[in-house]
Amino acid sequence: MRVLALLAALALAPCTGAAAYPERPITMLVAYSPGGGTDLVARAIAPYLEKYLGGGAKIVVVNRAGAGGEVGFAALANSPADGYTIGFVNTPPLLTIPIERQAQFHWQRYDYIGNIIDDPCNFSVHAETPIRNLAELAAYAKAQPGEVTVGTTGIGSDDHIAMLKFERAAGVKLRHIPFKGSADVRAAIAGRQIMVAAINIGEALQYQKGGTPLRNLVQMSPARTNLAPELPTAREQGYDIEMSSLRGMAAPKGLPADIRERLVAAVERAAADPDFQAQAVKFFAPLRYLTPAQYEAIVRDADVMYRAMWRDMPWADK
Template sequence: MQRIPSLLRRLLPTLLLAAAAAAPGLARAAYPEQPIKMVVAYAAGGGTDIIARVMAPYIGKYLGPGASIVVINRPGAGGGIGFAEVANAPPDGYTIGFINTPNVLTIPIERKAPFTWQSFDLLGNVIDDPGNFSVHADSPVKNLAELVAYAKANPGAVSYGTTGIGSDDHLAAMMFERAAGVKLTHVPFKGAAEVHNAIASKQIYMASMNIGEALQYQKGGTPLRHLGQMSASRTNLAPGVPTFSEQGYRIVMASLRGIAAPKGLPPAVREQLVNAVQKAAADPEFQAKAAGYFAPLRYLPPAKYEAELREAEMGFRQMWKEMPWGENK
């Protein structure tokens, strides 16, 4: 009888080591064991914030029973603050966030940044929202030709709001200035909700914002007139709004809004998150709710999402050489 305790004593160190080695695997198998933080790099009430809050419960649903996702806003620096928070978080699956183009691509081009798009594990793209110019319905301007005429007659009087320097809204306006030979006055904000408030109160003359966001604010009661959408052809969201190309300006610009995590997720956790995002994006109930907010869905799996980011980055690097943007541009 004395041999059993002696044997256990000899085996105890081995058993403890085996248990310690198994513990990380057991933790991964139980993922998620705590709430997941979803970072939105823009202010509450904007297009990214709204789709994040609509989608978060569905991602949680497909992660499994008890999974919860908490949306937090980290606005500022054109999205740079929020993107950096996601990129620099522990790669354990408990911090994810939306990354927006072009900002996630243009910020590291224009200045030193603590991230590039390669700093993330891509989980899937969700939104593809074309750019657009909107004025208050009281404005006499009804199309791009009239906007150009007004801007030429009143140099610098056309102020326009965007979600920040280097955003798709800002770059599109710069391209328009160059193509039309006009000078506009840029007023950057921390998010689309602030741009909306400024155009609603006539603090700015024009809002450069995505068409889905503009339609949502219009539905909410803000009297807006949309001058043109920056898609290759008219979208189903706004079939009555002509494209820039139709009006003589070959400007195509949109914002991809996808979900990412810090680089280096455990493979099993990454697979769970990718699958949950894909299933959430395909959920009919989620799609119906997104349509109610004029959110133009376009799911891309990680590999295709990566290919689009890589190609877009090359284009923006070329644009930086030809037409650099920045505080004084």
């Protein structure tokens, strides 16, 4: 009887947990529109996740854009915690949206799998605009109060908060125009529907390479990045502003431990794959891998910081 019981247990073992995972396609949610920075890195890394998950894994990228990322973040948080829905989450909107308003997600409702990107904020203008730096932008805005339109990826986004920080530092008033994603901001600045595109430096460089006539004014990083060594930081231009966006992978809270381990290992190996890294360089993706523990710790600390900022400088559009 003991032998029969053991054989039965062994027969059942492959049918449980990660041994059978994945048995069907995995959905990877992106909370922004196609063609933006998050969408590009999601589609670039998906084949490498398939490779390192093994077992014939298939990943399908699905864009769920809207409300500055809220639609996609909520869809991810409220999906079954079975490993078949994963996605990208972006700071700060992952944190700022629930601070600003009631939302169907919260940063504590995810299992963090690993961060991939850390992209500094930037202001771009159309290449035919005479403005060449932050001082000239500030001077123009002071001469035309409330008339300088700034496109961002949504209320409470890193782009929006960068705009608010610049308003305060420069003593100017700008007009906020939120979009569903950076690709929409790019289209608006290319068509001269807005005066300033608040988009991350990696995205701006990629759009320039694609032919969009942009002039980048700043990178809001502690020091000049390797992506744009010739572009001055905000501090170099006299404005004490730092702002960037983490773009990492997460799943609904409560993944089975074995499946979570499989996903974490696959993301780490995919992020370190030389072919993926070479591909990321081609579209100017500033890679910064963080382990789940490192990633969650940064998110936790940032939540405290943004709650304090909300009390001092609320970012909701009036």
